[in-house]
Each structure stands twice: as structure tokens, then as C-alpha cells.
Amino acid sequence: MTADISCDILVIGGGIAGLSLAAEVASRMAAAPQTRGSGGVVVLVEAEPALGYHTSSRSARQLIPSYGPPVIQDLTLRTLALIRAAEADLPEPVLAPRSFLLIGDDESVRDRASAHMHPVMPAEALGLAPELRPEAFSAAGLDNTSVACNTDALLDYHRERLTAAGGRIVTGRRVQAAVRVGDPGAQRWEAAADGLRFEAPVVVNAAGAWADIVAETFGARPQGLTPYRRTAAVVDVERPLDAGAPMVADAGDRFYYRPEGSQVLISPSEREPSVAEDSRPRDTDVQALVELVNSVTTMGITGVARAWTGLRTETPDGLPAVGWDPAVPGFFWLAGQGGYGFQTSSAVAELAAGILLAEDVENGAREALSPARDRV
Ligand SMILES: Cc1cc2nc3c(=O)[nH]c(=O)nc-3n(C[C@H](O)[C@H](O)[C@H](O)COP(=O)(O)OP(=O)(O)OC[C@H]3O[C@@H](n4cnc5c(N)ncnc54)[C@H](O)[C@@H]3O)c2cc1C
Incomplete structure (x- = not known):
């Protein structure tokens, strides 16, 4: 089949998870063009006509460092630091005090x-x-470290970063079928989404509540979400x-x-x-x-x-699943954010982008969030 859109990384899901990761990885690729393949950058595909339509527009908009197990607390503190650093370049602050x-x-x-x-x-x-x-x-x-978050402004920030880095956003298309094609060493996904055909060596599953369904489409074992x-x-x-x-x-x-x-x-x-x-x-x-x-x-x-x-x-243990699928090549998980999706978003995007681009990731969360981890 001939693809309508070819890219290096296809991100499925336009909530905070998919958008923040797509923006982070596209920015890193733009800053280091040797990481780009021939297809051209990052494409995000979202089933709904608008980004953030599902859980990401329905939150309480609060980031709470004391909330969740220690690994979540660490990711929350890192997210706060990353958002605060980004705020310097934004027209209005994203965070506001609220204990x-x-x-x-x-x-x-x-x-x-x-x-x-x-x-x-x-x-x-x-x-x-x-x-x-x-x-x-x-x-x-x-x-007292907890803050309110303007989640619309945060989503906008990631959307703008993604497009500024050459990324592309396609809305109103649900990925419904996929097949892995090509010779060993040069394999890629072909994915069909409401009449549009995508081609990419790597797919990121950031489909929120639908992530296990998307996994089955790609032949991956569900995480039990x-x-x-x-x-x-x-x-x-x-x-x-x-x-x-x-x-x-x-x-x-x-x-x-x-x-x-x-x-x-x-x-x-x-x-x-x-x-x-x-x-x-x-x-x-x-x-x-x-x-x-x-x-x-x-x-x-x-x-x-x-x-x-x-x-x-x-997920069954309450921690997100972030990383390569243990059995299906080119299939990357970014799912199971539970009630922590905003408060861990920037740190999880940082971790995920590092793993995707095969950078040296020294992050204690990597093993804890691995989709291949043992679960009780
Ligand atoms: C009432 C409530 C309060 C909350 N309060 C907070 C809070 O204060 N702080 C906090 O950090 N978190 C909070 N959360 C949790 C937070 O909102 C979520 O963790 C986060 O929004 C999840 O983001 P996501 O991108 O994973 O999922 P989503 O926003 O649901 O995005 C997934 C997207 O994938 C798309 N998709 C699915 N299948 C396909 C397909 N086949 N093809 C293309 N696209 C597809 C969907 O249409 C959807 O838009 C709250 C949640 C709720 C419900």
C-alpha cells in the first residue's frame, strides 16, 4: 500500500500523554537532525475532531506532589520543575499556587x-x-507544594512545540488496523485510520482508555488496563x-x-x-x-x-506503562496514567523521549514503569 503520511514516529492519541511526548521527541529530533529518518519527523493522530477531548479536558487541574506512590511523587516534582522552566517563555503562567x-x-x-x-x-x-x-x-x-494547573494552556504549549519542531497533527481519524511490513532491519508499521494510511517504523500508543484495544490492533499483549x-x-x-x-x-x-x-x-x-x-x-x-x-x-x-x-x-499495579513493548518491535507504550496524567506528564514525556531516541536514560522510573515489569 502507498502511505498518505510517512513519518519516523506515529503517536496515537492527542491527550496530554501523546501531545507532551510528541512535542518532546519532535523538539529533540529537530535539535539533532541525524536522529531523523527519511520519512520526516513526528505525526500525532487523534480519533476525535479536537485534541484533548477525552480525559485530558475533564481533570481537576491540580498537581499534588504528596499524591501517589514515591515514583509518582518524584515524577510530579520533576514535571513541576520542567513546567516552571518552560513558563519563562510563555505569555502567561501555567501554574498557580493552590495548596x-x-x-x-x-x-x-x-x-x-x-x-x-x-x-x-x-x-x-x-x-x-x-x-x-x-x-x-x-x-x-x-x-503546600501543590499547585493549580491551567491544563488548556499546557496542552496548547505542547501543541505549539510539536508544530514548531516540524511535527504534524491529524485529527478526526481513528487508527483501526495495522500491519508490520518490510525486510528485517527496515521494518515499519502501516496503519489505517478512517481512510488515511500512515507509515512509520515506530508507533507510540498513547490512546488513554483505548490503549489496550490499540495494542491488540498492533498484535501486542494488553497491559490489563x-x-x-x-x-x-x-x-x-x-x-x-x-x-x-x-x-x-x-x-x-x-x-x-x-x-x-x-x-x-x-x-x-x-x-x-x-x-x-x-x-x-x-x-x-x-x-x-x-x-x-x-x-x-x-x-x-x-x-x-x-x-x-x-x-x-x-494498569493492575497503578503505575503507568512507559517503554517498548517486550515482544512487538516498534511498538511503544505510554498508557495507564490514572489520576496522575497531568502531574507526571512532562517528566514521563522526558523519560519516554529518551528511551525512544535510545539516549542514555538514567532515571529510576524507567524500570518501575517498564511495560515488561513483573506485576503482583
Ligand atoms: C475527574 C478527573 C479529575 C482528574 N484530575 C486530575 C488532576 O487534578 N491532576 C492530574 O494530574 N490528573 C488528573 N486526572 C487524570 C488525567 O486527566 C489523566 O491521567 C490524563 O488526562 C490522561 O491523559 P491521556 O492522554 O492518557 O488520555 P486521554 O486524554 O483520554 O487521551 C487519549 C486519546 O487517545 C485517543 N484515541 C484512542 N484510541 C485512538 C485510536 N485508535 N486512534 C486515534 N486516537 C485514539 C482518544 O480519542 C483520546 O483523545 C483526572 C481525571 C479525571 C477524570
Whole structure:
């Protein structure tokens, strides 16, 4: 078959994972042209008409260094450093201060303790979040390193970096079939996507909730990914929170909330398995959440302005799968970001680009995230 588009690396998926990796690897290739093959740079293909349509436009937009296991915490700190360095060249900052306050009982707060979170007395927690009803919690922890993230600006930044480095973006085409062709040593993928034919020696699977389905298309063994529903809503309140108020989260994962202008973003923190789909919120879930948040705070929710549901896709051990497939040549995983997709994005893109370009990658996360790792 004759390809419509030939490239060196074909990235499947235009969420934060695919975009940040595509931008990083394209920038490195542009800076070192000897790494480019004959086909020409990096192409990103996205099934939806717009980039970031699925989970990447449905997050809570908070980066929390105390959240997740140690490898995730390290990747989060590295991502913060990389975004801060990039902000110097951006018209507006991507990050803004917003601390993270964890509340619950002694045991549940202690279970989530980390180097980036320090315990605070309930009275201090009430000073930071005066809308909390004192009887709603008995212990609290504060992460002052946590920040709010303008995720739209971050996606734009990566999109612009990708195109500035000569990369190309194709939207509205779903990759549905693939075959490995060519002589040994010069093999490449031919992939078909809604009438468009791509050719590339390397394919990156950044397909979010669809990543295991995409893997099967390429003959690779699935990672055992599960997409989990998570809902959020923006609500009107009688007593708006202070603009500088922290994100408040229940250590028992029953809810979290944070200011959203004069409104409040709330979430039930649910983790319900789903198929890969364009997920939608359920009125009953949102109503139950409103009642719960009204019972633990005095903000006084008066109405729901909008609600949405996204899929947080996890591997069985909860860590992303980043690296070459152990059995299928030319097939690279960038999946399973779960609830950490933004907060680990730049560091994971840095790691993935290094592996893809066969650079010396000295990164403790490499083994931990390897798609070939042993899982319990
Ligand atoms: C309610 C909620 C709150 C969250 N809050 C936070 C937070 O505060 N901080 C944080 O770091 N993370 C948060 N997350 C998690 C974060 O949003 C995700 O980890 C991240 O967006 C995943 O990005 P992704 O690129 O892997 O997936 P996606 O954004 O879903 O992108 C995958 C893309 O692949 C495309 N695709 C699939 N199959 C194909 C195909 N065959 N061909 C072409 N394209 C294909 C899809 O259309 C999709 O656009 C939250 C998630 C939810 C749902």
C-alpha cells in the first residue's frame, strides 16, 4: 500500500500523554537532525475532531506532589520543575499556587502521609478552610507544594512545540488496523485510520482508555488496563470560597472540592470500572455528592452549573506503562496514567523521549514503569 503520511514516529492519541511526548521527541529530533529518518519527523493522530477531548479536558487541574506512590511523587516534582522552566517563555503562567488539604480521621490521614505533606491541627485546617464543619474531621495534612494547573494552556504549549519542531497533527481519524511490513532491519508499521494510511517504523500508543484495544490492533499483549469513571461538577454556592483557598480532599476518598472562580468544583472521587467510552455523569451520583458536600461544609450548594465524567485508566499495579513493548518491535507504550496524567506528564514525556531516541536514560522510573515489569 502507498502511505498518505510517512513519518519516523506515529503517536496515537492527542491527550496530554501523546501531545507532551510528541512535542518532546519532535523538539529533540529537530535539535539533532541525524536522529531523523527519511520519512520526516513526528505525526500525532487523534480519533476525535479536537485534541484533548477525552480525559485530558475533564481533570481537576491540580498537581499534588504528596499524591501517589514515591515514583509518582518524584515524577510530579520533576514535571513541576520542567513546567516552571518552560513558563519563562510563555505569555502567561501555567501554574498557580493552590495548596492541598487532606482531612479525615487520624488513621486515614496518616495512611496518606508523605514527605510533601505535614500534619496540621484541626484548628489550623479550619483557618484554611473555614467552610468545613468541625465535626466532619479530626485530623488533617497540608501539602503546600501543590499547585493549580491551567491544563488548556499546557496542552496548547505542547501543541505549539510539536508544530514548531516540524511535527504534524491529524485529527478526526481513528487508527483501526495495522500491519508490520518490510525486510528485517527496515521494518515499519502501516496503519489505517478512517481512510488515511500512515507509515512509520515506530508507533507510540498513547490512546488513554483505548490503549489496550490499540495494542491488540498492533498484535501486542494488553497491559490489563482498566478505565475507571470519575465525575466532577461545578456548582453554585451561597458562600463562595476564598480564591486562594486550598483544594480539600477527604482521606477516605468520598469527595474533594476546590474554588472555581465564584463557584466550586466538587467530585465524589469515585473509582468505578468502565468500558472505554465517552463517559457521562449520572444525575443521581451528582445529587448524592451535593448532599454529602453540603453535610460536611457550610458553603451551601444551590445548584449544579455543569457536570462531567472522565476515565482514569490504570494498569493492575497503578503505575503507568512507559517503554517498548517486550515482544512487538516498534511498538511503544505510554498508557495507564490514572489520576496522575497531568502531574507526571512532562517528566514521563522526558523519560519516554529518551528511551525512544535510545539516549542514555538514567532515571529510576524507567524500570518501575517498564511495560515488561513483573506485576503482583
Ligand atoms: C475527574 C478527573 C479529575 C482528574 N484530575 C486530575 C488532576 O487534578 N491532576 C492530574 O494530574 N490528573 C488528573 N486526572 C487524570 C488525567 O486527566 C489523566 O491521567 C490524563 O488526562 C490522561 O491523559 P491521556 O492522554 O492518557 O488520555 P486521554 O486524554 O483520554 O487521551 C487519549 C486519546 O487517545 C485517543 N484515541 C484512542 N484510541 C485512538 C485510536 N485508535 N486512534 C486515534 N486516537 C485514539 C482518544 O480519542 C483520546 O483523545 C483526572 C481525571 C479525571 C477524570
